[in-house]
Amino acid sequence: MAEAAAGQQRTHAAPQGRAARVKQWFVRAASDGHERHTLALVTKSALAATVSWVISHDLMAAGSPAFAPFSAVLIMQVTVYQSMLQALRYVGAVSVGVALQGVLGLLVGPHLFTFVLMALAALAIGRWRPLGSQGSQVATAAFFAFSTYVAAADTSERWSQLGEIVVLVLIGCGVGVVVNALVLPPMRYRSAEYGIHTLAHSLCELVSDMYAAMREGKLEEERTRHWRQRAGDLGPLAQQAHASVHTAWESTLYNPRRLWRRHRHRTSFAGYRAVVSALERVSYQVGSMARSLDQWHGTEGGRSHDDFTRAYGDFLASLAHIADLLSGLDEDRLEEQARELCQAAGKAQECRDRLQEDARNGSLPLGDPGEPYGVLMVEATRLMDEFQYACDVLQHGVDEATRHPRRGGGDG
Helix, strand or coil: CHHHHHHCCCCCCCCCCHHHHHHHHHHHHCCCCHHHHHHHHHHHHHHHHHHHHHHHHHHCCCCCCCHHHHHHHHCCCCCHHHHHHHHHHHHHHHHHHHHHHHHHHHHHCCCHHHHHHHHHHHHHHCCCHHHHHHCHHHHHHHHHHHHHHHHCCCHHHHHHHHHHHHHHHHHHHHHHHHHHHHCCCCCCHHHHHHHHHHHHHHHHHHHHHHHHHHHHCCCCHHHHHHHHHHHHCHHHHHHHHHHHHHHHHHCCCCCHHHHCHHHCCCCCCHHHHHHHHHHHHHHHHHHHHHHHHHCCCCCCCCHHHHHHHHHHHHHHHHHHHHHHHHCCCCHHHHHHHHHHHHHHHHHHHHHHHHHHHHHHHCCCCCCCCCCCHHHHHHHHHHHHHHHHHHHHHHHHHHHHHHHCCCCCHHHC
C-alpha cells in the first residue's frame, strides 16, 4: 500500500493558471474522488431537471412548469435513500402549504388578512420535526399558492392551479428519485474507509510523536501542551468518521447496484462502525494520557523513571503501528490486513505486559496520586483493550466473510 502510494507522488510542481487548474480538476474527476462525485451529481441533476421540464411544459402545458425541474433538483441527494426521504418530506410540505392556502382562501377569501393567517400557520407547521429540513417549504409553497390563488379568475381555476402545483412537485420528485436510482446510483462504500483512514492517520501521527519523545525523555512543557491540543482535535475527526460510515451504509438502501454481483456481499458496516467507535474511545484515552503527560513537570529523573519512559515509548510505538495499519484499511485486502493487525496487536500486548512487569518490579510510586505513573499504566491497559477490540472486530468480519461469502465483506 505504501509503495503504491509512493509511486503516485507528484515529482514536479503542478502548473498554475486558470486553464491548467480546470484541466487538473477534470483529470481528478476521472478518478473515484470528490470531483467525480460532484460531476456525476451535477450531470444527473441537469438530466432530471430537463426531463421534468419536458413533461411539465411540453406534455402537460402547465401554467407554472418550473415547479417540476425545481423539485427534481432539490431532492437530488448524495444517496438514493436520502432522495426518497427528502422527496416524501418535500411533497408533504408542499401539499400542506397548498392545502392550507386553499382552505383559508375558501373560508376567508383572497385578502391580506388571509395572507397573514396563512403565513402564521405555515411558519408554525414548518417547524414540525418530521418535515426535517423541508419544513421551510410549507411557507414557500403557501406563498406561491397564495399568488396563484389571487391571480386566478374564479374558484374553479383557483383549485385547478393549486392542484397543478402539487402534481408538478410530484412529477419533479418522482423524476429526481428515478434518475438518482437508475443513472449511476451513488455508492459510498469507500467513504467508510476514508473516515477511518483520516482518524487512524491522525492518531498514528500523534502517538508517533509521543513515543519518539518518551524514548528520548523529552517531555518539556511546550511539547506536551501541543500534544494535548492535538488530542483535542481528534474528537471532531471521530464524529466525521461516524458520519462517513453512516453515509456508506445509507447509500446501500434502495440502491439497485446492490443487486450487482460485485456488491451483493456488501450490505452491512457493523465492523467499520465498531472500529470507528473503538478509535473514538482510543482518542479519549490518548487525550487523557496527553493531559497526564502535560501535568508531568518537575518530576526528578532517575534510572527507574528513564526506564519507564523508554518502555512506555516502546509500547506506544507498537500502538502507532496498529494505527498506521488501520489508516490504510482496504476492503479488497481486508483478509491480509486483518491478519497483520492481529499480529501487531499481539506484539503490542507483549510490550504492555513487559511494561507492566517492569513497573511492578521497579521502585516507581504507582499508587501515589501525585505522580502520573499509575494513571499512565491504567491508560496503557485501556488503550491496548480498544486497539485489540478493533483488530478482533475486523478479524471477525473476515471470518464471517469466509463462512458466508455473500454477506461477509460488508461487515468489515
